[in-house]
Amino acid sequence: MERAAAIVIGAGHAGLAASHFLSARALDHVVLERGEVANSWRRERWDSLRLLTPNWQSRLPGHHYEGPDPDGYMTVPEVTEFIQRFAKVSSAPVLTGANVTRVRRTGDGYHVATSLAEFRCRAVVIASGACNLPAVPQLSDAVPSSVEQLTTFDYREPARLPSGGVLVVGASATGVQLAAELQRSGRPVTLSVGEHVRLPRTYRGRDVLWWMDASGVWDQRHDEVDDLTRARRLPSPQLVGTPERATLDLNALTPMGVNLVGRWAAVRDGQALFSGGLRNAVSLADLKMDRLLDTFDAWAMADGRWSELGPPERFASTRVPESTRLQLDLRSGEIRTVVWATGFRPDYSWLDVPVVDAKGHLQHDGGVVESPGLYALGLPVLRRRKSTFICGIEDDARAVIDHLAGYLAKRQSS
Amino acid sequence: MTTVANGVNVQALLDAREVLKGAPEAAQFTWRAAAKWNHGVHSTIKVQSFFGLGQEQSHKEESVFEADHPEVFAAEDNGITPIEYLIVGLASCLTAGVASVAQNRGIQLRSVEATVEGQHDIRGILGADSDVRNGYNDIKVTFNVDADASRQEIEALVAQSQKRSAVFDALTNPTNVTVEVA
Ligand SMILES: Cc1cc2nc3c(=O)[nH]c(=O)nc-3n(C[C@H](O)[C@H](O)[C@H](O)COP(=O)(O)OP(=O)(O)OC[C@H]3O[C@@H](n4cnc5c(N)ncnc54)[C@H](O)[C@@H]3O)c2cc1C
Numbered sequence: 080m081e082r083a084a085a086i087v088i089g090a091g092h093a094g095l096a097a098s099h100f101l102s103a104r105a106l107d108h109v110v111l112e113r114g115e116v117a118n119s120w121r122r123e124r125w126d127s128l129r130l131l132t133p134n135w136q137s138r139l140p141g142h143h144y145e146g147p148d149p150d151g152y153m154t155v156p157e158v159t160e161f162i163q164r165f166a167k168v169s170s171a172p173v174l175t176g177a178n179v180t181r182v183r184r185t186g187d188g189y190h191v192a193t194s195l196a197e198f199r200c201r202a203v204v205i206a207s208g209a210c211n212l213p214a215v216p217q218l219s220d221a222v223p224s225s226v227e228q229l230t231t232f233d234y235r236e237p238a239r240l241p242s243g244g245v246l247v248v249g250a251s252a253t254g255v256q257l258a259a260e261l262q263r264s265g266r267p268v269t270l271s272v273g274e275h276v277r278l279p280r281t282y283r284g285r286d287v288l289w290w291m292d293a294s295g296v297w298d299q300r301h302d303e304v305d306d307l308t309r310a311r312r313l314p315s316p317q318l319v320g321t322p323e324r325a326t327l328d329l330n331a332l333t334p335m336g337v338n339l340v341g342r343w344a345a346v347r348d349g350q351a352l353f354s355g356g357l358r359n360a361v362s363l364a365d366l367k368m369d370r371l372l373d374t375f376d377a378w379a380m381a382d383g384r385w386s387e388l389g390p391p392e393r394f395a396s397t398r399v400p401e402s403t404r405l406q407l408d409l410r411s412g413e414i415r416t417v418v419w420a421t422g423f424r425p426d427y428s429w430l431d432v433p434v435v436d437a438k439g440h441l442q443h444d445g446g447v448v449e450s451p452g453l454y455a456l457g458l459p460v461l462r463r464r465k466s467t468f469i470c471g472i473e474d475d476a477r478a479v480i481d482h483l484a485g486y487l488a489k490r491q492s493s
Numbered sequence: 494m495t496t497v498a499n500g501v502n503v504q505a506l507l508d509a510r511e512v513l514k515g516a517p518e519a520a521q522f523t524w525r526a527a528a529k530w531n532h533g534v535h536s537t538i539k540v541q542s543f544f545g546l547g548q549e550q551s552h553k554e555e556s557v558f559e560a561d562h563p564e565v566f567a568a569e570d571n572g573i574t575p576i577e578y579l580i581v582g583l584a585s586c587l588t589a590g591v592a593s594v595a596q597n598r599g600i601q602l603r604s605v606e607a608t609v610e611g612q613h614d615i616r617g618i619l620g621a622d623s624d625v626r627n628g629y630n631d632i633k634v635t636f637n638v639d640a641d642a643s644r645q646e647i648e649a650l651v652a653q654s655q656k657r658s659a660v661f662d663a664l665t666n667p668t669n670v671t672v673e674v675a
Contacts, residue, residue, distance in 0.1 A: 341665070342666075344666040344667055345666075345667045347667065352666075352667045354665045354666050355664070355665035355666075356655065356661065356662075356665040356666070359652055359655040359656065359661075362648070362652045363652045363653075363656060366645065366648060366649050366652055369645065370645075370649075402630070402631055
């Protein structure tokens with residue numbers, strides 16, 4: 080049995096940021112990682128993926144992008160390297176190959192069982208990621224076996240799919256990116272579109288994520304957000320990082336030949352049935368985008384930035400077909416593959432502390448979990464809107480480790 | 494925020510949402526209608542009781558609806574056609590939604606009018622062409638809203654009302670239907 084004041088679970092950027100602040104306070108700790116540093120980037124991403132956040136936004140505590148192209152977007156090997164380097168410069172005490180199999184409370188702290196060793200500690204930081212498993216809806220069970228099904232964890236590149244039609248489900252960042260590359264590969268794509276977040280890649284000459292950052296939208300705190308449950312469920316925006324800085328919304332996909340249909344509602348007798356409500360899904364996204372751009376403009380005016388920026392822009396409403404397809408026969412051979420781009424969920428199967436709700440979400444208040452000494456990092460809107468992004472971890476990790484240090488100090492003195 | 498008076502008790506709805514988050518059983522409602530055939534394609538439908546919040550409930554009064562077909566269908570036109578009841582439901586549901594969302598957003602409404610047009614190719618129900626479906630091919634709802642709000646805010650009201658509409662969902666998404674002989 081090994082002992083440490085704190086155990087951090089996961090060596091992604093979140094766990095490493097926690098380690099950075101623990102080290103700064105000279106708190107003895109170990110970072111347990113089932114694979115290698117930056118494991119999710121090594122194993123769970125597709126080949127063409129680049130970050131959708133620009134390079135200059137890749138900032139971690141004490142470590143940031145210093146290359147020649149601040150406005151570019153990192154490839155996956157570059158992100159892996161960037162995080163690996165962060166682990167090195169912060170001398171993070173990472174134990175790789177240590178899969179955490181159980182965490183439970185003991186009298187004065189926690190017992191952490193791993194595939195390598197067992198630990199006793201007083202505090203645990205859960206930084207195991209928000210995207211451990213693909214979230215695939217139940218109706219996938221009813222898809223005929225003649226159709227191949229892939230999640231974004233299995234998907235690597237178009238050439239590995241059978242030729243023929245592909246039904247991509249979900250129109251968030253992942254869905255629009257895969258729809259575009261599959262369509263370009265000559266496979267006719269049908270994209271099933273539910274609620275989504277539309278954004279232009281650039282606005283008034285700046286990256287739209289520069290606006291999110293500079294205008295303070297991303298800094299909005301979890302206790303200031305109107306409907307936190309909703310904000311935490313918000314899908315990723317329709318963005319892609321490409322050298323051309325091109326917008327990849329539905330209006331960009333339609334001319335490529337991608338066929339838009341509504342939300343996939345059911346499978347009946349081998350027929351996929353889609354919602355007839357697509358028009359409203361796109362109206363909601365258009366209206367929300369316009370409101371966000373209004374917010375940006377108001378900020379630019381108030382901040383005295385107006386003249387440094389290009390003129391305000393408003394983008395064409397999303398075009399949808401006059402009447403969308405409501406049914407598609409999955410046995411006809413038209414669709415050879417279904418790609419589920421329906422999001423991700425965390426995996427807490429190893430967490431033997433009753434802090435996960437019926438829907439599988441960890442219950443916490445700004446990263447502070449109800450069970451004393453237990454903390455979380457890297458979850459959606461953990462403390463701020465930017466929490467899951469690389470640039471969002473510094474503020475969150477500092478605050479959470481502050482709390483953790485206070486907790487340990489109080490215990491020591493009592 | 495100035496108080497607006499659209500007559501929707503939004504606070505009660507918000508309170509109910511909080512309570513039902515922790516009590517999903519109480520949120521299970523059963524709506525009922527009972528039809529009785531009269532003659533020809535004319536029937537009378539009565540609605541009064543329903544189930545919800547864990548117990549039997551009742552409307553203040555029974556409502557009675559006549560359903561028939563128009564004379565161009567060689568019927569007696571004792572009431573509207575069943576498929577028209579669907580757009581009655583859609584129009585009333587979306588309108589109620591607009592009022593509720595406006596109340597919640599502090600927007601005073603002066604008037605709200607909705608017209609609905611459902612495109613229906615009756616060759617389907619007549620069995621004249623097996624490629625034509627029985628139901629609507631297309632439904633279009635047009636709102637005229639007069640309110641203390643910008644056009645963008647009004648569009649957002651109408652969009653949000655669709656997002657939370659029971660009938661919009663029932664018409665745009667498939668529903669399991671079981672019909673049996675007792
Ligand atoms: C497809 C995709 C694209 C993204 N693009 C961007 C982007 O462009 N910009 C941006 O800022 N953010 C982006 N993100 C969001 C975010 O940066 C990533 O999800 C990032 O990986 C989150 O870092 P993390 O440290 O919280 O979790 P992870 O990187 O997932 O790290 C968690 C670590 O915990 C380990 N682990 C999990 N369970 C256990 C266990 N039981 N025992 C031991 N170890 C365990 C994992 O192996 C992993 O190494 C993207 C996310 C996804 C999914």
